[in-house]
Amino acid sequence: MATVMFKDKPVTLLGNEVKVGQAAPDFKIQKSSDMSDYTLASAAGKTRIIASVPSLDTPVCDLETKRFNEEASKLPNVEIICVSMDLPFAQKRWCGAANIDKVITASDHRDASFGKNYGVLISGGPLDRVLARAVFVVGPDNKLKHVEYVSSIGDHPNYDTALAAAK
Secondary structure, eight states: OOOEEETTEEEEEESOOOOTTSBOOOOOEEETTTSOEEOGGGGTTSEEEEEEOSOTTSHHHHHHHHHHHHHHTTSTTEEEEEEESSOHHHHHHHHHHHTOOSSEEEEOTTTOHHHHHTTOEEESSTTTTSBOOEEEEEOTTSBEEEEEEOSBTTSOOOHHHHHHHHO
């Protein structure tokens, strides 16, 4: 299990930590754009960068999603998905206000299948049932090419490493 801290205290993560080289676990999340389901098969044949964030309404998540949106146009055949527990309505509002148009935002609010299957669902404490910050790169073959569980929830992920893995 990955060790993740929030304000210098460890948080408990539910689910299994995933590793580079293994098959990416499937999940079902809800897209904010049209409320439809999004699964691993939704972008079959593409490379996917999946960024797990606590909430788009926090400063680091806001900056992270904007950075990935900026990078998206430079990555042909790569789909970038930002997953949080924020409701799809809030995600859609945030995307409109932030001019996010290249990243797919999706909510894991229904059954936390993404959080559990990727080992990022926080259990207990002030962030109970939100997702820890992490970045996963899934290749067109549905194998994990990059995994980063950000050790402190308030820190940014290593963008360069994730982007390099997606190229």
